[in-house]
Amino acid sequence: MSNPAIIEIRNLTKTFKGANEPAVDGISFSIKRNEIFGLLGPNGAGKTTTISILCGLFPPTGGKVFIDGKDLHTEMLAIKNMIGVVPQDIALYPTLSARENLAFYGSMYGLHGKELKNNMDIWLEKLGLTDASKRQVSTYSGGMKRRVNLIAGVLHKPSILFLDEPTVGVDVQSRNVIIECLKEINAAGTTIIYTSHHMEEAQNFCTRVSIIDRGKIITEGTPGELIRNNAGSTNLENVFLNLTNRKLRD
Amino acid sequence: MMIKLWATVKKETLLLVRDKVGLSILFLMPMALILVMTLIQDSAFKTMNEKGIPIVFVNNDHDSLGIMIEQGLRNNDLCDFKDSIDGKPATTELAMKAVGEGKFLVGVIIPAGATAAIRKNVTKLVSETLNGEDTATEKPAQLPDSVEISIIIDPVAKKSFLISVTSNLREFISEVKTKIMFQTFSDQVAEVIPDKPIHQKTHIKDHRSSAIQKFMLPKPLIKSCPMLCNTMFRHGPSLPCSLLPYRCRAASSKKKMKAVYSGYTPCLLHIYYW
Ligand SMILES: Nc1ncnc2c1ncn2[C@@H]1O[C@H](COP(=O)(O)OP(=O)(O)O)[C@@H](O)[C@H]1O
Ligand SMILES: [Mg+2]
Numbered sequence: 001m002s003n004p005a006i007i008e009i010r011n012l013t014k015t016f017k018g019a020n021e022p023a024v025d026g027i028s029f030s031i032k033r034n035e036i037f038g039l040l041g042p043n044g045a046g047k048t049t050t051i052s053i054l055c056g057l058f059p060p061t062g063g064k065v066f067i068d069g070k071d072l073h074t075e076m077l078a079i080k081n082m083i084g085v086v087p088q089d090i091a092l093y094p095t096l097s098a099r100e101n102l103a104f105y106g107s108m109y110g111l112h113g114k115e116l117k118n119n120m121d122i123w124l125e126k127l128g129l130t131d132a133s134k135r136q137v138s139t140y141s142g143g144m145k146r147r148v149n150l151i152a153g154v155l156h157k158p159s160i161l162f163l164d165e166p167t168v169g170v171d172v173q174s175r176n177v178i179i180e181c182l183k184e185i186n187a188a189g190t191t192i193i194y195t196s197h198h199m200e201e202a203q204n205f206c207t208r209v210s211i212i213d214r215g216k217i218i219t220e221g222t223p224g225e226l227i228r229n230n231a232g233s234t235n236l237e238n239v240f241l242n243l244t245n246r247k248l249r250d
Numbered sequence: 251m252m253i254k255l256w257a258t259v260k261k262e263t264l265l266l267v268r269d270k271v272g273l274s275i276l277f278l279m280p281m282a283l284i285l286v287m288t289l290i291q292d293s294a295f296k297t298m299n300e301k302g303i304p305i306v307f308v309n310n311d312h313d314s315l316g317i318m319i320e321q322g323l324r325n326n327d328l329c330d331f332k333d334s335i336d337g338k339p340a341t342t343e344l345a346m347k348a349v350g351e352g353k354f355l356v357g358v359i360i361p362a363g364a365t366a367a368i369r370k371n372v373t374k375l376v377s378e379t380l381n382g383e384d385t386a387t388e389k390p391a392q393l394p395d396s397v398e399i400s401i402i403i404d405p406v407a408k409k410s411f412l413i414s415v416t417s418n419l420r421e422f423i424s425e426v427k428t429k430i431m432f433q434t435f436s437d438q439v440a441e442v443i444p445d446k447p448i449h450q451k452t453h454i455k456d457h458r459s460s461a462i463q464k465f466m467l468p469k470p471l472i473k474s475c476p477m478l479c480n481t482m483f484r485h486g487p488s489l490p491c492s493l494l495p496y497r498c499r500a501a502s503s504k505k506k507m508k509a510v511y512s513g514y515t516p517c518l519l520h521i522y523y524w
Contacts, residue, residue, distance in 0.1 A: 095268040096261065107257030136268070 005030035006191050012063035023049040025215035038206035039195040046215040047195040051164045055085045084158030088165045090145045094138035098148045109156035123151040143174030163194040199237035213244045302330040306354040308340045313365035318426040349402045357402035364397045369434045376438040
């Protein structure tokens, strides 16, 4: 039996109010269970918009999304508890400590008591934040904030994890820790959908990628396939630049 | 559900407690506001109490009315009286400008010929009454030349302050007008009845007591509460008119006239001139 799709996207479009062009323009793809799927594209390609629709943050203008066989539009509540979200912007309260922030987000996913505390301890330790965990987040470095931001999305052990540029603006050490953690989470059975414009990271991390530009999917496949299919490309970055051309984006 | 609610309450409390600026706005700002307001109000009262209300006075009349109002305002402790602006004698335009600029809180302008107009009216009234004409049928509007005293008030002044100042001034001005009227009246009567024999006094006294009794309040009462008379006659403008002939006939001398009329004149003033 082949691996069934856990996420099915059909002809998804999103046009923001007052915008002339759609931010997401009729994209379709499916993601299989336990994949690490990379949604890659330049700035303004529509990555965040796509992820936000998949998380139920706002409805699409058109198209359908099925998650684990359930229609996102009609069964949002059932879907919500199986997904975790790590947003592009740090979504933490700066005057609360890492622990207080995580306790709040964990509670929002129904965690409490010992379970909440245990999960928090495990993740803070894994991401090297145990010592700083009682300090206010406003005193953290960018990398530390990113790591806490990540924990907030994985604390409740979701079966699908959406990450929107989880490694943007962090040093190599933090990046490596984050990627290692994500691999571990994936190994434990979580499907990961992640966006980035860091091609080297994506090439090493993703099992499959989709390159998106101006709201449309340009190409799709494993990193190896894409490199092979694009003559003269030796890595994903070459492929990316060839396909999205070198012009600057907004 | 309860877990989420509790977590939210806990988070919000922590956020509030740690938000020093928010907390200070929540508790300190009202305190600061009260403090500032108290200081402002205190200083506002101080300036009013110590220096009085700054009043600019423009006397275009240069006759009894203007002079008497000026004297009254000068002697009033509540007023900081000025009849010049920046060294120049106050004119209507200057006064309006100065009040507009906030140099004065109140401006009082007596128009030219105000006293003359009052005299004219009183003269007419007196001659009519002394000739025994029935003035009750004559409407107040038919009397010519009303006197318009302008009061300019700084627009930033509080409404309650404005009302109290105007009503006080109105009362004061009407009092002064009464006095002028009186004088004119008495002079008129003196002219009309130059030398009345002293023996008529008894006769008139009797006449008065029998004829006017039902209209008259005891004299001390009338004198002590002109406001009462005011309200009484304000509601029935024809009443003082019908009273007038009796009164004039009742008086035998200048002095007597004054005494009888002093209690009633404010209402005449209000009805016919103001
Ligand atoms: N809330 C919004 N309202 C209007 N336009 C938006 C909004 N969010 C994003 N866009 C536009 O949609 C396009 C895609 O944005 P986004 O999905 O954030 O790109 P990225 O791939 O960099 O995450 C951009 O042109 C952006 O300007
Ligand atoms: Mg984005």
